Amino acid sequence: MKNSQRLALFFLLPSFFFVALFSIFPIVESLRLSFYRMILTLPWLGQRMVGWENYRDLLTDPVALASIRTTLIFIAVTIPLELLVGLGIALVLNEMFRGRGLLRAVVLIPWAVPTVVASQMWRFIFNDRYGLVNFMLFGADTSRYWAPLAHPHFALAAIMVAEIWKTTPFAALIILAGLQSIPDDLYEAASVDGATPWQKFRHLTLPLLKPALLLALLFRTIDALRVFDLVFVMTQGGPADATNVLQFYGYKKTFAEGMIGYGSAIAVTVFFMSLVLALAYLRAFKITRLQGQTP
Amino acid sequence: MKRSVALLFYSIGIALYCLVPFLWFVLTSLKSSAELTAIPPELIPSFHWGFYQSALQNYGLLHYVANSAIVAAATALITVAIGSLAAYAIARFQLTWTNFYLLLLLVVSMFPQIAIAGPIWTILDRLQWLNTYQGLVAAYIALSLPLAIWILATFFREVPREIEEAALIDGCSRLQALYKVVLPLAAPGILTAGLLVFIHAWNEFFFALIIMTDPTVQTLPVGIALFPGEYTMPWGEIAAASTIATLPLVVLTLIFQRGIVRGLSAGAVKG
Numbered sequence: 001m002k003n004s005q006r007l008a009l010f011f012l013l014p015s016f017f018f019v020a021l022f023s024i025f026p027i028v029e030s031l032r033l034s035f036y037r038m039i040l041t042l043p044w045l046g047q048r049m050v051g052w053e054n055y056r057d058l059l060t061d062p063v064a065l066a067s068i069r070t071t072l073i074f075i076a077v078t079i080p081l082e083l084l085v086g087l088g089i090a091l092v093l094n095e096m097f098r099g100r101g102l103l104r105a106v107v108l109i110p111w112a113v114p115t116v117v118a119s120q121m122w123r124f125i126f127n128d129r130y131g132l133v134n135f136m137l138f139g140a141d142t143s144r145y146w147a148p149l150a151h152p153h154f155a156l157a158a159i160m161v162a163e164i165w166k167t168t169p170f171a172a173l174i175i176l177a178g179l180q181s182i183p184d185d186l187y188e189a190a191s192v193d194g195a196t197p198w199q200k201f202r203h204l205t206l207p208l209l210k211p212a213l214l215l216a217l218l219f220r221t222i223d224a225l226r227v228f229d230l231v232f233v234m235t236q237g238g239p240a241d242a243t244n245v246l247q248f249y250g251y252k253k254t255f256a257e258g259m260i261g262y263g264s265a266i267a268v269t270v271f272f273m274s275l276v277l278a279l280a281y282l283r284a285f286k287i288t289r290l291q292g293q294t295p
Numbered sequence: 296m297k298r299s300v301a302l303l304f305y306s307i308g309i310a311l312y313c314l315v316p317f318l319w320f321v322l323t324s325l326k327s328s329a330e331l332t333a334i335p336p337e338l339i340p341s342f343h344w345g346f347y348q349s350a351l352q353n354y355g356l357l358h359y360v361a362n363s364a365i366v367a368a369a370t371a372l373i374t375v376a377i378g379s380l381a382a383y384a385i386a387r388f389q390l391t392w393t394n395f396y397l398l399l400l401l402v403v404s405m406f407p408q409i410a411i412a413g414p415i416w417t418i419l420d421r422l423q424w425l426n427t428y429q430g431l432v433a434a435y436i437a438l439s440l441p442l443a444i445w446i447l448a449t450f451f452r453e454v455p456r457e458i459e460e461a462a463l464i465d466g467c468s469r470l471q472a473l474y475k476v477v478l479p480l481a482a483p484g485i486l487t488a489g490l491l492v493f494i495h496a497w498n499e500f501f502f503a504l505i506i507m508t509d510p511t512v513q514t515l516p517v518g519i520a521l522f523p524g525e526y527t528m529p530w531g532e533i534a535a536a537s538t539i540a541t542l543p544l545v546v547l548t549l550i551f552q553r554g555i556v557r558g559l560s561a562g563a564v565k566g
Binding site: 004005007008011012014015016018019021022023024025026027029030033085088089092095097099101103104105106107108109110111112113114115116117118119120121122124125127129130132135139140142165169170173174176177222225226228229232233246247250251254255260263264266267268270271274275277278 | 299302305306309310312313314316317319320323331332333334335336377378380381383384385388390393396399400401402403405406407408409410411412413414415416417418433434436437438440441444469494497498500501504505515516517519520522530533534537540541544545547548549552555556559560
């Protein structure tokens with residue numbers, strides 16, 4: 001018994017070394033730095049403990065508050081749409097028909113496209129001079145062409161479109177795994193009882209799919225909270241901070257402006273938002289485990 | 296009859312949604328400069344390879360491809376090696392604290408990049424590993440391990456205990472049993488984990504951006520994101536570079552789609 005404990009420790013140690021050095025230590029260090037004033041461009045200030053000052057600044061910084069709002073709007077709009085489209089795709093993929101394997105492969109393509117590539121691709125589609133969106137709206141009338149990515153509202157909408165396109169396949173796969181765990185005989189029994197397809201979906205599929213939907217919801221939310229690549233490539237947070245999501249703002253403060261303390265406070269804020277969701281996810285995960293999901 | 300028509304209709308819709316935006320970019324890369332700026336847009340390009348040539352010669356595309364290949368391959372190999380050890384212990388011993396470790400990895404995988412980026416930069420700076428392959432690879436290993444261990448543990452649990460116990464009775468050590476018996480039997484899982492880690496490392500942008508500031512060591516996503524262009528963007532070259540960055544992944548995905556689907560839903564942890 002003792003022997004297997006020591007062996008397990010020996011096997012886990014190499015992985016723990018990397019995770020501790022590059023994930024756990026950095027989180028703790030970010031937490032510590034968020035209570036210090038440290039600005040790389042003003043090195044003579046050194047590292048001064050300032051208590052909650054960075055967090056107080058954050059609460060009075062209109063850009064930071066707008067950034068929190070933008071991030072929440074981004075999540076609130078993209079996640080329901082991703083789940084809805086993902087559910088639709090999963091329902092089709094769950095049917096038996098010729099060419100299903102091919103369709104499943106096609107669905108994986110947006111997932112396989114690197115996010116930076118997807119960002120440039122959508123930036124080109126929304127381009128003000130020869131973008132497809134302009135052509136679809138105004139045809140060949142180039143005098144009416146405009147730049148959606150330079151418009152305070154449409155820029156965020158464009159980034160949402162790109163995000164939904166890129167991440168729907170992941171939601172679809174999780175939901176599909178949930179659909180496949182529903183036993184066929186339940187549907188057969190419902191058919192015998194004379195249930196219509198809609199009744200079967202409403203009273204059988206949807207309730208049994210709840211754990212998978214919850215799983216997809218929480219994974220996607222945690223991931224949407226870290227949106228960065230799309231914003232960096234498509235708008236650089238602009239125009240006028242309209243697409244300045246939290247992770248981009250934290251990056252700007254820390255790496256472009258060298259405001260280590262304040263940047264860390266933003267980082268810790270994002271972290272705690274994720275943590276709350278992660279805990280919710282862990283609870284949801286227990287539900288799926290009990291129901292024997294994920295074959 | 297009605298059902299199959301409806302399914303065909305939906306399937307076409309889904310395929311168009313997934314394919315058209317990306318295909319449009321691929322077609323753009325095969326156009327000539329005149330075709331690229333044409334209004335109304337040219338649907339079928341003249342299969343002009345000029346943008347690829349320009350991307351290779353004027354923008355050093357091959358260099359970025361090589362950097363990405365080195366970083367992603369090294370990350371995948373080392374992560375799977377280290378991850379296999381951990382996943383084996385988790386799957387076989389099933390102790391309270393190994394299960395706790397699995398949960399810890401899950402929580403760690405949800406950390407937002409920005410919350411760990413600053414200190415990682417500082418560590419690599421102290422080691423003088425900024426702008427080096429080993430610096431980026433070390434960070435990527437740490438970031439990929441949670442996903443890899445979750446997938447590998449799922450697959451290792453399926454290897455029957457009896458086969459392994461027979462090997463132990465025949466005088467194999469635990470490590471020998473792992474390498475000679477368990478690993479070959481869990482080969483599909485290892486391939487899946489390696490593939491997902493490779494794809495993740497190939498696509499990763501945030502850490503590549505902050506760790507690799509020197510263009511000679513930058514990976515493809517950084518090169519594509521920072522494509523130089525002052526007044527007009529070189530869209531043809533960007534599309535060509537994007538196509539080259541994506542093509543290997545699409546090929547890998549199509550070949551290994553079964554494994555990938557299983558890995559993504561079994562691990563249920565996104566890379």
